[in-house]
Amino acid sequence: MSGRVLVGVKRVIDYAVKIRVKPDHTGVVTDGVKHSMNPFCEIAVEEAVKLKEKKLIKEVVAVSCGPQQVQETIRTALAMGADRGIHVEVSGKDYETLGPLQVSKILAALAKKEQADLIILGKQAIDDDCNQTGQMTAALLDWPQGTFASEVTLDADKLKVVREIDGGLETIKIKMPAVVTADLRLNTPRYATLPNIMKAKKKKIANVKPADLGVDVSSRLEVLKVDEPPQRQAGVKVETVDDLVGKLKEAGRI
Amino acid sequence: MAALFKARRALDMAVGRGVRCLSQLAELPELHQIMRQTCKDYAQKELAPIAAQLDKDHKFPAKQVKELGAMGVMAVEVPESLGGAGMDYLAYCLAVEELSRGCASTGVIVSVNNSLYLGPILKFGTEEQKKQWITPFTTGEKVGCFALSEPGNGSDAGAASTLARQEGDEWVLNGTKAWITNCWDASATVVFATTDKSLKHKGISAFLVPMPHPGLSLGKKEDKLGIRASSTANIILEDCRIPLGNMLGERGMGFKIAMQTLDSGRLGIAAQALGIAQAALDCAADYAHKRTAFGAPIGKLQAIQFKLADMALATESARLLTWRAAMLKDAKKPFTKEAAMAKLAASEAATFVSHQAIQVLGGMGYVTDMPAERHYRDARITEIYEGTSEIQRLVIANNVLKEYQQ
Numbered sequence: 001m002s003g004r005v006l007v008g009v010k011r012v013i014d015y016a017v018k019i020r021v022k023p024d025h026t027g028v029v030t031d032g033v034k035h036s037m038n039p040f041c042e043i044a045v046e047e048a049v050k051l052k053e054k055k056l057i058k059e060v061v062a063v064s065c066g067p068q069q070v071q072e073t074i075r076t077a078l079a080m081g082a083d084r085g086i087h088v089e090v091s092g093k094d095y096e097t098l099g100p101l102q103v104s105k106i107l108a109a110l111a112k113k114e115q116a117d118l119i120i121l122g123k124q125a126i127d128d129d130c131n132q133t134g135q136m137t138a139a140l141l142d143w144p145q146g147t148f149a150s151e152v153t154l155d156a157d158k159l160k161v162v163r164e165i166d167g168g169l170e171t172i173k174i175k176m177p178a179v180v181t182a183d184l185r186l187n188t189p190r191y192a193t194l195p196n197i198m199k200a201k202k203k204k205i206a207n208v209k210p211a212d213l214g215v216d217v218s219s220r221l222e223v224l225k226v227d228e229p230p231q232r233q234a235g236v237k238v239e240t241v242d243d244l245v246g247k248l249k250e251a252g253r254i
Numbered sequence: 255m256a257a258l259f260k261a262r263r264a265l266d267m268a269v270g271r272g273v274r275c276l277s278q279l280a281e282l283p284e285l286h287q288i289m290r291q292t293c294k295d296y297a298q299k300e301l302a303p304i305a306a307q308l309d310k311d312h313k314f315p316a317k318q319v320k321e322l323g324a325m326g327v328m329a330v331e332v333p334e335s336l337g338g339a340g341m342d343y344l345a346y347c348l349a350v351e352e353l354s355r356g357c358a359s360t361g362v363i364v365s366v367n368n369s370l371y372l373g374p375i376l377k378f379g380t381e382e383q384k385k386q387w388i389t390p391f392t393t394g395e396k397v398g399c400f401a402l403s404e405p406g407n408g409s410d411a412g413a414a415s416t417l418a419r420q421e422g423d424e425w426v427l428n429g430t431k432a433w434i435t436n437c438w439d440a441s442a443t444v445v446f447a448t449t450d451k452s453l454k455h456k457g458i459s460a461f462l463v464p465m466p467h468p469g470l471s472l473g474k475k476e477d478k479l480g481i482r483a484s485s486t487a488n489i490i491l492e493d494c495r496i497p498l499g500n501m502l503g504e505r506g507m508g509f510k511i512a513m514q515t516l517d518s519g520r521l522g523i524a525a526q527a528l529g530i531a532q533a534a535l536d537c538a539a540d541y542a543h544k545r546t547a548f549g550a551p552i553g554k555l556q557a558i559q560f561k562l563a564d565m566a567l568a569t570e571s572a573r574l575l576t577w578r579a580a581m582l583k584d585a586k587k588p589f590t591k592e593a594a595m596a597k598l599a600a601s602e603a604a605t606f607v608s609h610q611a612i613q614v615l616g617g618m619g620y621v622t623d624m625p626a627e628r629h630y631r632d633a634r635i636t637e638i639y640e641g642t643s644e645i646q647r648l649v650i651a652n653n654v655l656k657e658y659q660q
Contacts, residue, residue, distance in 0.1 A: 036291075072284060079288055192292050194326030194339030194349075201285055 001157060001176070003058030005048045006116040007082065008107060009041040011066055011073040012127045025225050027096070037073050040122025042080075042189040043182040047152060048120050049081035050187065056154045057118065059083045063110060065103055067091040071205060078200035079192035085205035086110060090217055097219035099128070102210070104136035109213035111141060116177065118159075123148055123181040134181035144174035147181040282348070289341070290348040293327065297356025305357035308483035309628055312475070314439045315360050315483055322360075323394015327353070328367050332376060336384055337392035343518070344580040347525040351573075354529025355536075358632035359483030361529055363397065365522035366435045366484075370640075371398030374444055374460065374515045378503035387442060387462050396441035400519075401431035401489050402512050408433070409645050411446075411512060412455030416491060418447035424495045425461060427469070431489040433639070437472055438485035440465050444515075445491070446508045458508035462500045469494030480631035517590050518583065519640050520597035524576045527600035527636040531569040534604075534611035534629040538562065541615050541624075552614070561614055565607040572599035591653035598646040601636035608633040 013019065014034040022029055037045075048060040062077035064070040065088040074085035088106055090098055111119055119138075124131035138145035146152070146161030150169070153160040163170045164183050192200075210217045238244045248254045282290065300318055308315055322328055330346040332338020339345075346368060354361025375387050390396050407413040416429025427447050437443070442464050450457030463470060473488030503511050539562055542553035552558045576599075579592035608629040612619030619626040637643045 072288070075284065076288060079292075191296050191321075191325055192288070193324065194289060194292075194330060194341055194345070195334055197285055197289050197292065198334075198340060200288075 001117050002115045004114055004116045005051065005057050005060050005118045005120060006107065006111055006114060007041070007044050007048045007060060007062050007077065008103070008119070008121040008133065009045060009062050009064050009073050009077050010038040010122070010125045011035050011064060011070045012038045012125055015039060015126055021226055021228050025227060026223065027226050035069070035073075037076050038122050038125045038127075040124060040126070040182055040184070041077075042122075043184070043186050044120040044122050045077045045080050045082060046187045046189040047149075047180075047182055049190075051152075051154060052081065052083075061086060061114060061116070063088065063107065065090050065098060065106055065210075066095055074205050075200055076192065078203045078205075079197045080190060081196065082203075084203055086208055087205050088208050088210060088213075090210060094217045097221065097223075098217060099219060099221060100130045100132035100136055102215065102217045102219065104133050104140055105215045106210055106213055106217075107133070107137045108140040109215055110208075111137075111177070113213070117157075118176060119143075119179045121179070121181045123183050131181075134179050138179035141177070141179070143178050145179045145181070146172060146174055147179075148183040149180050150183050150185040152180055152186065282344075286345055286348060289345050290352055292325070293349045293352035294355070296322070296325070297353045297360075301353065301356030301360055305359070305483075306622065306625065306628060308357060308359060309480075310482075310622075312477075312482045312485075314485060315357070315363070316439070318360060319363060319397065320394040322353070322364060323392065326392075327364060328394045328397070329372055329388070329392035330368055332372055332388060332392055337389045338372075342580075342584045343521065344577060344584055347521055347576055347580045350522050350525035351529040351532070351576075354526040355533045356529075357483065358526060358530050358533075358629070359481045361526040362481050362484050362523075363436060363439075365519070365526055366399060367391065367397045369519035369522040370400035370435075370515060371440075371442070371444060373518055374400075374502060374511050375462070377514065378460070378507070378511055382499070383462065383502065391442065397436050397439055398442045398444070399434050399436040399440040400515070401434050401437075401443050401445040403431065403433045405430055405432045405488070409642055412458070412509060414446055414448050414455075414458050414508075416445070416447040417451075418449050418459060418461065420449075420498070421495075423498050425498060425500065427461065427463070427491040427494040427496070429491050430473075431491070433476075433486055434489050435484055435486050435639070437465075437487050437489055438475055443489065444502060445489070446512055447491075449505055449508075453506060455509040456506050458512075459505050460502040460508045460511045461496060462502055463491075463494065463496055467494060467496075478635070480628070480633070480635055516640055517593050520593050520646075521576060521579055521583070523636055523640045524572065524579075524593075524596040524600035527597075527604035527633065528569065528573050528576060530629050530633045530636065531565075531572070531600070531604040531607040534608040534626060534633070535562070535565050535569055537624065537626050537629065538565065538607075538611040538614040541618070545615075558614055561610045565610050568599075568603035568606055572596065572603040575599050591650055594641070594646040594649040594653075597636075597641060598643055598650070601633075601643060604629075604633035604636050 014036045020029045051057045060082040062074050062082040062085045064074050121134045148164045149161050150164045151162035157176045159174050161172050326339030327349050329338035330341050334340040350361050350365050391398050418425050418427050445461045445463050449459040471490045476486040542558050545552050576596040579589050579596045582589035611626045615626050618624050
């Protein structure tokens, strides 16, 4: 057991920003728009740092894929307590088409290279809502996975994961090395302290290219069009259940 | 080409050494941006939602002060060896602005602890004094205060009538200090008292007094117009005895310590005023988008647009002055004139912007449902404490005239 945890952090448009679709409908406006760390990735970093503080793991490595700007996201993870960072350089068209399959290939390659025992990711990113990277990474590595984690307990080489599922809570036990994806209630991410922000300056961020990891980032997906969701129409109030059934029949719904 | 490259390298090395340069007014260094964002997140999530209630209850935000202490914000400039964050003054100004944007009272509590209490001890204290009076005050568990003003003199700081006489191995202090921010929540104070009346302002000395302490009592909490979550009261000294080792700096150095401390303190207040101005602008601009009149959002009306433009201009101008003064201080260059300009500009911006914000909100600006009325009340004090606007003008004028000395 190396005691090393890989945490994926994604740079996304800040949750509070009003999203605008580009006039040519090829995507959303990102230029000059405020970006920050994906909230679920923050929770993932917090969980990793907590495990380190409990001395259950030895090192937290924050990883992000993207252009130069993602270094800021990695730096934020370092300020929260990660030990070092890895910046996988992907830019231009490759970055625009970068998706869960390519990222999971990159993470799988890094996990092998760094001999990681555990990968913690956010359950999904708030921009694409894919909820795939964790699952794909585990499959590529043939590792067990504990997704939608609301509680993680580490004991030697086993993980007890409480998962938030549709029916309620499911508790599973998985053997390390494993992949865990963080759900909302796993923890409350800490505010970086000023001394830690200062320390983050000295922590190392290594630069790596996908080709160095033997990963091809070309996408098999093509975005045809991006549109705003349709404007919400006003509803109709009815007096009785019979009226409701009548209206639904009229609309061809039943 | 080679010359350009050399110049660029020199600049990079200078920036690397932490020397501030004007290009950083254009964009803050990465760490400062992260720090600013952290404080902004904290202020928006933890301070803004409770600010109105803290104001109504006149309640000291003890829990939040402890959390800020854990973040290092209560002792930004204090070196890590003493328990602080070890960051520079620009970082401190950014922190105070963002916190004040959430809650102006919390902003002043942070500012007084950093600039007025820890500041002079850091600069003039002995190593022993620093360990005793600084380290416990970095965590947010304890806060300090600064006792210079008296009922009989505010701007006229040289006329301190509080007396200190030596009796054996003790100093005995007698007198009353007025308008002391934080005092009901403080565990120590820096007090200025006259040790040699004949020397006038050169006869004032600075002392460190723990709180509570026999001979030190507090007057009633003032019922203020604004920043109500921060306590303000008189400190009454009646034969208050402290060890000789509690003198800060040399005998007679008090006035100099006070003036130098206020020079930096005024940047903290400038930052607080900026936070209030920004919060008021946030409120007004948001309202301008949402409120409709004459068939459209009021933000479409030129009268409102001109107001918002003037408000944004006043705030941004004051902000740049504040950053510049902070950067000069960090570069150990003279910054008295710039600090006075920053405080003057920022405090007048705060009162102007919060006044106009109420105007933009109309009737809604006058009721407690919206924060505009609280910003208006909070802003007013920034033109008065830590050097009135009139004093700032004197400081600026003196410096200008000196530059043109015949």
